[in-house]
Amino acid sequence: MCLAVPGKILSITGEDVLRSGSVSFGGINKQVNLAYVPEAKVGDYVIVHVGFAISIVDEAEAKQTFEYLKQMGDLEELGPAS
Amino acid sequence: MKYVDEYRDREAARNFARAIARITTRPWAIMEVCGGQTHSIVKFGIDELLPKEITLLHGPGCPVCVTPLELIDKATQIAARPEVIFCSFGDMLRVPGSSIDLFSVKAKSGDVRIVYSPTDALKIAQENPGKQVVFFAVGFETTAPANAMAVYQAKAQGLRNFSVLVSHVLVPPAIEAILSAPDNRTQGFLAAGHVCTVMGYEEYIPLAQKYHVPIVVTGFEPLDILQGIYMCVRQLEEGRAEVENQYLRAVRRKGNVPAQELVTKVFCVVPRKWRGVGEIPQSGLGLRHEYAEFDAEQRFGVAAYTAEEDSECISGEVLRGVKKPHECSAFGNRCTPEHPLGATMVSNEGACAAYYRYRRFEQRVAAATKSES
Numbered sequence: 345m346c347l348a349v350p351g352k353i354l355s356i357t358g359e360d361v362l363r364s365g366s367v368s369f370g371g372i373n374k375q376v377n378l379a380y381v382p383e384a385k386v387g388d389y390v391i392v393h394v395g396f397a398i399s400i401v402d403e404a405e406a407k408q409t410f411e412y413l414k415q416m417g418d419l420e421e422l423g424p425a426s
Numbered sequence: 427m428k429y430v431d432e433y434r435d436r437e438a439a440r441n442f443a444r445a446i447a448r449i450t451t452r453p454w455a456i457m458e459v460c461g462g463q464t465h466s467i468v469k470f471g472i473d474e475l476l477p478k479e480i481t482l483l484h485g486p487g488c489p490v491c492v493t494p495l496e497l498i499d500k501a502t503q504i505a506a507r508p509e510v511i512f513c514s515f516g517d518m519l520r521v522p523g524s525s526i527d528l529f530s531v532k533a534k535s536g537d538v539r540i541v542y543s544p545t546d547a548l549k550i551a552q553e554n555p556g557k558q559v560v561f562f563a564v565g566f567e568t569t570a571p572a573n574a575m576a577v578y579q580a581k582a583q584g585l586r587n588f589s590v591l592v593s594h595v596l597v598p599p600a601i602e603a604i605l606s607a608p609d610n611r612t613q614g615f616l617a618a619g620h621v622c623t624v625m626g627y628e629e630y631i632p633l634a635q636k637y638h639v640p641i642v643v644t645g646f647e648p649l650d651i652l653q654g655i656y657m658c659v660r661q662l663e664e665g666r667a668e669v670e671n672q673y674l675r676a677v678r679r680k681g682n683v684p685a686q687e688l689v690t691k692v693f694c695v696v697p698r699k700w701r702g703v704g705e706i707p708q709s710g711l712g713l714r715h716e717y718a719e720f721d722a723e724q725r726f727g728v729a730a731y732t733a734e735e736d737s738e739c740i741s742g743e744v745l746r747g748v749k750k751p752h753e754c755s756a757f758g759n760r761c762t763p764e765h766p767l768g769a770t771m772v773s774n775e776g777a778c779a780a781y782y783r784y785r786r787f788e789q790r791v792a793a794a795t796k797s798e799s
Binding site: 345346347348349350352361369370377379380381382389391393394395396398399401402403405406408409410412413416417 | 427428429430432433438441442445460461462488489490515517542543544545546564565566568569571572575578579582618620621623624646649650653672674675676677678682684685688773775
């Protein structure tokens, strides 16, 4: 129910509560309300739930899961925790 | 798809599982409070990757499942009226009411329509001025901004033929209800990533402190969930009880402030009944007085209706993590997704339906055979 999917903003129209945009989800384009992400620009990835963008994906933070994993791997190479 | 596929990498998942096994020294029970996470865990077999000391409990994280029986009955009563076009998210249609579900109303010529967004319902109201259009506004905090926007725009446009049947619930009061129950087994939580995308996570800090439980805001893909579990186990092993954020790419500490502002403008916090759990104080949202004219319960005179729940269904215990789906005697025989007794078997995100769909049914049969022999 709280499913939300990341998509890339292709264009933006309208203002305030009617601010909306065309968003591409892996090649499928849908019209999405952008009122809740006033700072989002064309080219940004947004998290979309029931037709509303609720967050802008932070590209730098998106890498942290893989960095976390790499750090754990590095720790393992140092030997078992004592 | 970017930001999805890379979080499903098999080798990375195994590495996370190995890392969890390495830091685990004793049994821990961790609950996820989001049906999307429950579905991912069972679909990708995440629980089977984990060391046997870690038990995942599936909490009341599916708004479809926790919508009380009497509200489903109110929905079917309203939807059956000839002047009404009843709009709902698809997963509400098969939830059983006391006697019928919304699909049956549709089959008996009720005008019940599945919509993707509440703004679709608004559009239907604009296009059908001679009809009363009702939207079934269910959901957690994630969906509240969308539903609030539909009501806000209806008022701004002076739409008199639009109303909402509200069943909005909030996650933190449910977590508190679980933690304060005498039979609570949960030692750590994965908080729902998209709920926190809207609300932020500051409201979880007093809960973590009061009940001394770690709470990790977690995303939905397999690697997100495994990392969330790792972070939670590490806190448990180290005796810490903090709120941490795994889902950094989407969740900010304060959440989405413009969305919260509109939700607060349209809705206020009210007590809500949860299916299988009962009434939890201050656990839901209702329309503010200024928007009362859009309340479908008032408009169609069903506000006072009440209904009692089925006694055989153990969904309440499943939702609180006290029992697993296959511990129910009706599971897989008298209760299946085709003929559900309770809501955890209906929704794709319900724990019972997820267990049934991804073969956990066989485990129960195997366990039953073993205990008989």
